[in-house]
Amino acid sequence: MPVVGVLALQGDFEAHAGALQRAGARAVEVRKAEELEGIDGLVIPGGESTSMLKLMDYYNLFEPLREFGLKKPVFGTCAGAILMAAEVLNPSQRSLDLLDLTVERNAYGRQLDSRVTELTGHALGGGPALEAVFIRAPIIRRVGDGGQVLASYQGDPVLVDFGQHLVATFHPELSADLRIHQRFLEKLGN
Numbered sequence: 001m002p003v004v005g006v007l008a009l010q011g012d013f014e015a016h017a018g019a020l021q022r023a024g025a026r027a028v029e030v031r032k033a034e035e036l037e038g039i040d041g042l043v044i045p046g047g048e049s050t051s052m053l054k055l056m057d058y059y060n061l062f063e064p065l066r067e068f069g070l071k072k073p074v075f076g077t078c079a080g081a082i083l084m085a086a087e088v089l090n091p092s093q094r095s096l097d098l099l100d101l102t103v104e105r106n107a108y109g110r111q112l113d114s115r116v117t118e119l120t121g122h123a124l125g126g127g128p129a130l131e132a133v134f135i136r137a138p139i140i141r142r143v144g145d146g147g148q149v150l151a152s153y154q155g156d157p158v159l160v161d162f163g164q165h166l167v168a169t170f171h172p173e174l175s176a177d178l179r180i181h182q183r184f185l186e187k188l189g190n
């Protein structure tokens with residue numbers, strides 16, 4: 001059974017651990033650099049990316065997380081996607097720079113602050129629409145080389161596969177559907 005770490009500094013890491021376990025992995029919480037040893041992949045959950053950056057500095061995790069991501073698969077959701085992107089706008093912010101991606105934080109504005117929607121026409125097999133829970137989500141403004149857009153919402157990419165890594169601007173861990181977590185588990189051990 002693959003072992004997947006969930007960065008547990010802040011945000012909804014417990015929901016991810018539950019989804020990973022239901023999808024067939026063992027989930028372990030990661031708060032220290034040593035806990036990155038022996039895991040096959042890592043989830044960076046949603047939450048507040050600025051707070052997570054501060055906590056990464058406090059726990060001396062920034063460099064170890066970057067090094068981990070250069071070698072092994074990372075799945076970032078919402079704030080996690082912001083932390084993985086090469087370029088962050090609104091405002092500009094430091095990141096782990098693991099993906100050739102530009103994201104704009106809190107980009108849906110007030111009316112669309114948070115919502116649950118159905119994504120049709122996604123590339124995750126022939127099954128039903130994907131439920132997508134958006135919470136103060138970023139918008140992906142640019143997908144660089146190597147990114148395959150698996151689903152879009154209102155014309156903007158919201159789920160992108162980069163081969164080694166996966167990012168979503170919404171919160172798949174808050175829906176019962178396990179297809180996105182399973183997609184990530186397929187990357188482990190490759």
Ligand code: GLN
Pocket residue numbers: 045046047048049050077078079080082105106135136137138
């Ligand atoms: N708005 C948050 C940020 O900019 C992300 C929100 C989320 O992860 N649900 O970091």
